[in-house]
Amino acid sequence: MTFEEIISKLKVEFGEEIILSTDENASPSCIELHADHLVETMQYLHQTEGLYFDALSCITGLDNGPETDTMEVIYNLYSIPCDHHLMVKVTLSRKEPLIDSLNSIWKTADWQEREVFDLFGIQFNNHPDLRRILLPADWEGFPLRKDYEHQTYYRGVKVAE
Amino acid sequence: MANEVQYIFDNQNLQKSEPQKFKPEDLKSEEMIVNIGPQHPSTHGVLRLEVITSGEEIVDVVPHLGYLHRCFEKHAESLPYNQTLPFVDRMDYLAAMNSEHAFVMGVERMLGIEGSIDKRVEYIRVLVAELNRLASHFIALGTYAMDIGAITPFPWMLRDREHILRLLEWASGARMLYNYIWVGGLFYDLPVGFEERCLEFCQYIKPKLKEFDEVVLQNKIFVDRTANVGVLPLDLAINYGITGPMLRGSGLKFDLRKVDAYSAYPEIDFDVPIGKGEMGSLGDCWDRTSVRMLECYESVRIIEQCLTQLTGDHKRTRDFDPRATVPKKIRPKAQDFYIRAENPKGETGFFFKADGRSDIPFRCKARGASFVNLSILGELSKGGLIADMVAILGSIDIVLGEVDR
Numbered sequence: 296m297t298f299e300e301i302i303s304k305l306k307v308e309f310g311e312e313i314i315l316s317t318d319e320n321a322s323p324s325c326i327e328l329h330a331d332h333l334v335e336t337m338q339y340l341h342q343t344e345g346l347y348f349d350a351l352s353c354i355t356g357l358d359n360g361p362e363t364d365t366m367e368v369i370y371n372l373y374s375i376p377c378d379h380h381l382m383v384k385v386t387l388s389r390k391e392p393l394i395d396s397l398n399s400i401w402k403t404a405d406w407q408e409r410e411v412f413d414l415f416g417i418q419f420n421n422h423p424d425l426r427r428i429l430l431p432a433d434w435e436g437f438p439l440r441k442d443y444e445h446q447t448y449y450r451g452v453k454v455a456e
Numbered sequence: 457m458a459n460e461v462q463y464i465f466d467n468q469n470l471q472k473s474e475p476q477k478f479k480p481e482d483l484k485s486e487e488m489i490v491n492i493g494p495q496h497p498s499t500h501g502v503l504r505l506e507v508i509t510s511g512e513e514i515v516d517v518v519p520h521l522g523y524l525h526r527c528f529e530k531h532a533e534s535l536p537y538n539q540t541l542p543f544v545d546r547m548d549y550l551a552a553m554n555s556e557h558a559f560v561m562g563v564e565r566m567l568g569i570e571g572s573i574d575k576r577v578e579y580i581r582v583l584v585a586e587l588n589r590l591a592s593h594f595i596a597l598g599t600y601a602m603d604i605g606a607i608t609p610f611p612w613m614l615r616d617r618e619h620i621l622r623l624l625e626w627a628s629g630a631r632m633l634y635n636y637i638w639v640g641g642l643f644y645d646l647p648v649g650f651e652e653r654c655l656e657f658c659q660y661i662k663p664k665l666k667e668f669d670e671v672v673l674q675n676k677i678f679v680d681r682t683a684n685v686g687v688l689p690l691d692l693a694i695n696y697g698i699t700g701p702m703l704r705g706s707g708l709k710f711d712l713r714k715v716d717a718y719s720a721y722p723e724i725d726f727d728v729p730i731g732k733g734e735m736g737s738l739g740d741c742w743d744r745t746s747v748r749m750l751e752c753y754e755s756v757r758i759i760e761q762c763l764t765q766l767t768g769d770h771k772r773t774r775d776f777d778p779r780a781t782v783p784k785k786i787r788p789k790a791q792d793f794y795i796r797a798e799n800p801k802g803e804t805g806f807f808f809k810a811d812g813r814s815d816i817p818f819r820c821k822a823r824g825a826s827f828v829n830l831s832i833l834g835e836l837s838k839g840g841l842i843a844d845m846v847a848i849l850g851s852i853d854i855v856l857g858e859v860d861r
Contacts, residue, residue, distance in 0.1 A: 321792040322565070349694050353794065353823040355807045369807065371794045375694065375710060382794065403697030406831040414529070424477075429522040429860060432474035438530055450473075451464025 296345060296379050298324040304346065308339055323371070323380030330385050334395045340372060340381070341400050348372040348381060351401040356411035360441040364389045366417060370397075387417065396422040414439040476506050477518045486510050490842070494523050498603050498846045501856030505833075505849075512841050517834045521827075524860040532820035537563045537786045538639050540820065545633040547822060548858040550595050553588035553624070554799040556637040557581055561718060562795030562806045563639045566788035572781050573640065576770040578720040580646055580778075581637055583654070583762040584624060586755045590661075591620040592800035593748045593755070596853040600745060601672050603850035604681045609672050616664055619657055626650065639786055642778035651767050658756050658763075665752050673742075673749055682745060683736030686836045686848035690739065696835070697828045700802025701751060702852060705731040705744035712798035724761050726754045741851040748853070787815050801825040801853055824858040 296304075298319065305313055305326075313332055318325040328336055340348045350373045357367040370383040387394060396419040397404040408419045409428040416437035419425055426432065435446045445455035478489060493504040502523035508515040528547060532540045544559045545552035564570040598613030621631050626647055628636035636643045672678055688698070690706040703710055711728040713721045729750035731743030766772075790812030796805040802825030809819040829852050837845040 318792065320790075323794065325792060351697060352796065352803065353805050353807055353821070355819070355821040357809060357819050369792070371805070371807065375708070378715065380794075382792065384792075401697065402692075402695045402835075403828055403831065406827065407697075410827075426474070426477070429525045431522070433472040438527065439533075450469050451466065452462060 296377060298381075301346065301379070301381060302326065304343070305336065305339070308343075309336065318382075318384075321382055323382050325369075325382035325384055327384045327386065330387060330394050333383075333385055334397065334400070337370075337383070337397055337400055340383075345377070346374065347377055348374045350375055351397065351403050351407075354404065354407040354411055356415040356417055356439065358389070358415060358440045361389070366392045366415060368394055368411065368417060392417040393420065394418070395420045398422055413437075416440065475520070478506065478508055478516070483508065484510070487515055494520075498849065500599060500849070500854055503830075503854070503856055503859070505845075507842065507845065509842065514837050514840055514842060514845055517837045517845060519830060519833055521830075521856075521860055524856045526861065528822055528861040529820060532817060532822075534816065536815040537817065540817075541638070542633065542635050544822075545635060546857060547824065547861055548592075548799060548801065548804070548826070548855050549632055550855050550857075551588045551592040551800045552632060552634050553581075553585045553637065554592075554797070555804055556634065557585050557719070558795060558797035558799065558804045559806055560637050560639050561797060562793060562808060563786060563788070565795065566791060566793050566808060566810060567639075567783065567786065569640060569781065569783065574770075574776070574778070574781065575720070576766065576772075576776060577641055577778055577781075579762050579765050579770055580642060582720045582724070583759060583766065584627065584634075584636060586758045586762070587620050587624060587654075589800045590752055590755045590759075591617045591624075592855075593752050594620075596748055596800070597668065597672070597745065597752075600850040600853075601678070603846050604678055606672060606675070606678065609668060612664070612668065616661060619660070623650070623654060623657065626653075638779070638782055640782040641780065645772065645776060645778050646766070648772075651763050654759065655763055658760055661756060662753075665749070665756070669749055673746060679735050679742060681843075681847055682741035682851070685736075685741045685840070685844050686851060687737045688739040688744075688832070688836060692835070693739070693832075696832045698802070698832060700799065700825055700829070701747045702744055702802065702829055704728065705747045705851075706739035707731050707733075707743075712796060712803060716796070716798075718797060720762070720765075723765075724758050726758050726761075729754065741847050744851045744853075785815060788812070796823075799825055801855065801858065802829055804858075822861055824861055826852075826854040826856075826858040827861070830854050830859055 315327040340346050352373050353371040355369040359365045366387045366389050368385045372381045413427045447455050487510045490507040493499040494502040504520040506518040544555050548555050594613040594617040598610040601609040625631045628634040688706050693703050693706045709728050709730050729747050735742045788810040793808045796803050805823035807821040808817050811818045836848050
């Protein structure tokens, strides 16, 4: 199924406003969704015949920096039986980054969302086990944010100059 | 500086970092917490497992990661693409060539120069990547046999892997972390005589693979320990994002080398082995191991075909320069890009966001196959025995460098 067909299918199901923008320059082609509609749209993408995006390959967090004041979560979907790709992007406010978890659809979202939470501080609603995964629980700050500053001491050990 | 105290002791230190997910007071009376690792041979590196057991039976397994976290993504945000390559090596340090290949392909496609790469370069890339895949599978098979309790195969596999590492050292100058595949080309052409030595190695390794197959995989003790253990149904595997030999062990013929047909792979003839449930049920530990074993044969086939090409149609010429198409300045136009490739452990992916104004990616995310594959450990181990959990962990084939990045 081509990118245009996927878009038209989504628009028929959810209405014209569901897709905020498209980016065909991206590879694979990208659609932007509103955070409120994420779970229902993903559910549809996952279960509808012909779309059937059964693999969630990658979840990427992204911080656009304090100037733009936005954060993004990017999902790379792939359909093994139909062999088509889709990139889904959701933009969040930087002050209160909050998004619904996709753990109910893809189990792989569990750890990948934990990683995004760990490094960006993006909160995931309805996540079964939202703990830090790579850093220790008492680490301060979220390292991949653009305005992150190292803590000088961690438990009395000097970690930055 | 010299007199500064390195560590300030505080009783609260351990509690604050939440070393365990479960608390002893929340457990039932017959349950207990067993901590395995981070310094334990069966965890294949610095992985810590918090195991809740009821007698010998496992109630839950919580992996604790991050002991080898080296901030790859943070480093990548401050370095140009070509200088990130050595960091890519250090992610999956057992298969550095494969990760390099994936990363380089992504950058080349962003630049739009993937069509101008010389065919000889592509064949050399596939050749070294497959050699490295063999080396990685040797470690996986050897350590797995050791996890199960057979010590002998491990030094055998290390011995054979050493031959590969020497070949790659000859080509690139480094034993494990090569920085050999460059954006737009290669560090150097293959050294003179490499093709012949490589062919000799193929002749040498085939009987050794057969020997390993007969001594370990068909061994009754090995079969008893792995067949019907950790059975992974296909739908669950896909839902958990499992890729690579683990997914193929569950019976799906899915290999990105075939599906995406990148580099020189479409011109090469090879099969994709899958698990068939020969010794027990489909998708058990034995199937996963057997897929790795069969992939070794396929890798040897690919290497031989590459060598035929490299000594035939694309043979060494006096004016061949592997750096001819290496761009002086790597500045892709603004775009989001996701590239994936088949690594020995599964799908390795890189997500790039280029802003079009600098040589440095705005964001570079690495999707580690081991990281995603490891997430199923708890699900697979529940209800089994502790010894089974070790067998399952070994069959997942993780490398902690890629889990923690």
